[in-house]
Amino acid sequence: MPNKLLVVSVDAMHTDDIPFARTLPAFSRILERAAVAEIEGIYPSVTYPNHTAQLTGCPPARSGVFNNLQFQPGQGDASEWFWDAAMIRVPTILEAAQQAGLSTAAVQWPVTGNARGVDHLVPEIACPQVFDGLEDQYLRTTDAHSYERYILPNLSLIHTDKRKGKYFDFVNHVSAEVLRAERPDVMFVHLVEVDTARHAGGSYGPHVEEALRQVDATLGAYLDVLEATGDLQSTNIVLVSDHGHVDVEQHTNLNTLFVERGFIRLDAEGNLADWDVFCLGAGLSGQLFLADALPVERRRDIEALLVEIESEPQYRIEKIWTAQESLRDYGLDGPFEWVVESEPGVIVGMLWDRRTVVRAGDEDFPALKGSHGHAPRHGGQPVFIGSGPAFTPGADAGRRNMLDEAATFAHLLGLELPDCEGEVVTEMLVPVAAPA
16 A cells, blocks of 8 residues: 655746745645755646646647637636636546545645546635536535535634635635545645635735745644544655736737727627637636637738737736747647747736736726736646655656656656656655665
8 A cells, every 4th residue: 555645736836936835834744854845837837737736647639728718718717717627628636536546635726626537525606606606616516415514514624704715714614524534545735825815915925925924824734634544755756836917017908909809799788799719718827719700801801919018018028929839838728820929927817807018006007916827837846745654755856747646646656657758756755775
């Protein structure tokens, strides 16, 4: 039987958060015997494609999860997220573990609604508008055991009066309960306090340190549970994150420009009526979709506008990639035609009821101070921290690809993950003697 595996995603944690984390009690207990690596994430550097890569070892072109949001033009912020695990086109490490006879759990992990391969499932649902209240949200996305044992008794811990942070108390409590009661062989948990803080207050500052303290308290609860169950010495604890953050300086709302140029048409009430090209935002990048059966001449007009956007300094668009180029260089592909890469700090907006260019300091500049979705070479870099019987204390594997995380998880559990494109980060692991 392999050692147990507990993977905790500290959403938006950067490698440069590690020095402060070392001053906190639970983080320091993990870090003092940890091996580390700096991770180059998936493009776009948003939560759902990256967490899917951590489960599968596949980039968006293979996993099918190319954005947080599904493409639902006209829905704006009410668009559905990639919440249902059926949208993942390749097997996950959780499925492989269950098929090998290991017990599995996932709490608040993205793209796990109705996930196969999870014995104890509390999925993350980022689009509650799809459901008729909290009970319906979970009844339709998990199994009866998980709902009755862990979700229903703790619904009061979900703060429905909050837009951000409403699930913090619920996730922290329920994840510790699952770990204690079920003692799963494999468990994945997603904590979003740091990401929420960086969005609200910017990439660095006391607000981030406070969020790390909140995460530390949850990690401390996990360590206490593992000690109480006698599983601490036989559990590999891995801390990961999904992306960095960049301070927001500008919004470039491309759909506003498309309306002005006649490529998006609105009705009398200002709602979407028809479109030739449409931008799906991904934070600090975007994806452009073309209408079906568009005349060649109309496509040429759009291409001419894209050249103008790329060359006009006020828009601060660094490059517009074809889907073929983004597939070649980033493993990013989907039902779109182009990928819009902005300069760092520029949100590629998809709403059309704002000015095309809105800069920090303008009266109508949104409150958001930090964001992501940028090319993974920019901003703070995600962490990969492993502590436990399989990891070499003090080892530093340098910069590695996020796809390597799933390969390493599979290796730790003795599993095959044939679709995984990553490589095992052996530099972090205790060397295994070759057989005589």
